[in-house]
Amino acid sequence: MMPAGWLLKSEPDTFSIDSLMAAPQKTTLWDGVRNYMARNNLLAMQKGERAFFYHSSCPVPGIVGEMVVMSKAIPDPAQFDPASPYFDAKSTPEKPRWFAPKMKFVKKYPAVFTREQMAHTSLGNSQLFTHTRLSVIALSAAEVGAIDQWLGALACR
DNA sequence: GCCAACGTTGGC
DNA sequence: GCCAACGTTGGC
Numbered sequence: 001m002m003p004a005g006w007l008l009k010s011e012p013d014t015f016s017i018d019s020l021m022a023a024p025q026k027t028t029l030w031d032g033v034r035n036y037m038a039r040n041n042l043l044a045m046q047k048g049e050r051a052f053f054y055h056s057s058c059p060v061p062g063i064v065g066e067m068v069v070m071s072k073a074i075p076d077p078a079q080f081d082p083a084s085p086y087f088d089a090k091s092t093p094e095k096p097r098w099f100a101p102k103m104k105f106v107k108k109y110p111a112v113f114t115r116e117q118m119a120h121t122s123l124g125n126s127q128l129f130t131h132t133r134l135s136v137i138a139l140s141a142a143e144v145g146a147i148d149q150w151l152g153a154l155a156c157r
Numbered sequence: 158g159c160c161a162a163c164g165t166t167g168g169c
Numbered sequence: 170g171c172c173a174a175c176g177t178t179g180g181c
Contacts, residue, residue, distance in 0.1 A: 009178095009179090011178095011179090035164075036164085037164090056178080056179060056180085057178075057179050057180080058179095061179080061180070115180080131163095132161090132162065132163085132178080132179070132180080133162070133163060133164075133177080133178050133179075135178085
């Protein structure tokens with residue numbers, strides 16, 4: 001089962017879609033993920049796949065825009081840096097634990113597809129709601145379809 | 158700021 | 170290898 005897309009959470013206070021737009025080449029390494037289920041999802045991402053930028057822990061949580069997987073995950077450099085908050089003493093360059101794909105900005109949506117709105121679509125059954133603490137989520141075709149449908153409705157207003 | 162959910166750690 | 174304690178996430 002190949003996912004039709006991915007949902008990546010980030011706290012806008014730490015890294016927002018505006019941060020991504022301002023980044024060199026509008027590109028970033030999606031680093032700092034320290035959860036094995038999320039890690040496995042990061043490793044499954046393939047170049048060219050769609051990914052949705054979700055703002056969490058903020059006044060209006062929801063999807064704020066879209067990215068594309070620019071290149072497959074590489075070992076997350078932060079895990080080897082003792083000065084980094086993402087340092088992992090148990091990880092070595094020979095046997096890295098944590099990985100990070102490179103993501104590229106595609107677009108910022110003219111509105112937020114809020115978590116509240118998402119709950120009323122097929123996304124209501126997605127892992128965003130069933131696995132509340134998972135920060136990298138695989139989306140089915142139906143779930144991506146719900147996002148596209150919301151986008152389409154926006155465009156027609 | 159609270160607190161529920163839940164992944165991780167560490168003692169045994 | 171169990172499980173209690175602990176820490177973190179993230180919505181509200």
